[in-house]
Amino acid sequence: MDASLIYFDYNHIFAAQLAMCTITLDGVALKLCLSVDRLVITGSAVVRGKVDLSMAILGKVSNRFKGAQISINWLEKIFDKLLDDSTEEVIQQYAQAFIMRLIGGILMLDNSRNLVHIRWLRHLMDFSECTKLSWGSSVLSTLYRELRRANQLDKMSISGCLLLL
Incomplete structure (x- = not known):
């Protein structure tokens, strides 16, 4: 994937060429109706x-x-x-x-x-x-991880909950 298409900074702000967005736990809760304020899924x-x-x-x-x-x-x-x-x-x-x-x-x-x-x-x-369990937190952390990986030069695709983008 072209690194110029997706930019990531340490405040978790992702910018594409035409738009910029910040995806928050509140956004996940509103858009997907997933709990975000419960026990974190670990393991x-x-x-x-x-x-x-x-x-x-x-x-x-x-x-x-x-x-x-x-x-x-x-x-x-x-x-x-x-x-x-x-x-x-x-x-x-x-x-x-x-x-x-x-x-x-x-x-x-x-x-x-x-x-x-x-x-x-x-x-x-x-x-x-x-x-x-806080399923929304897991969804958001997975998406953040995948957006971060998408910024690598050899990456050709993106994963995670793309409905949030």
């Missing part, structure tokens, strides 16, 4: 036991892992249609798979455009705990 990106984690939460194991990432297409294919007589556990698994698709496909988009990191699945184990 290692290294996930041990990804097969066990997938089985425990989703009830199925992907045959489409790429490192520690799951194919969004696999999630879409396996968790496509929810039957009317599904149990509460199955409904929760479908909801978790759908949230993973949102994370990987919109909120924390990566360069592959088709993979989502398994680490997010750990935070979806218990929906009551999930609501206590």
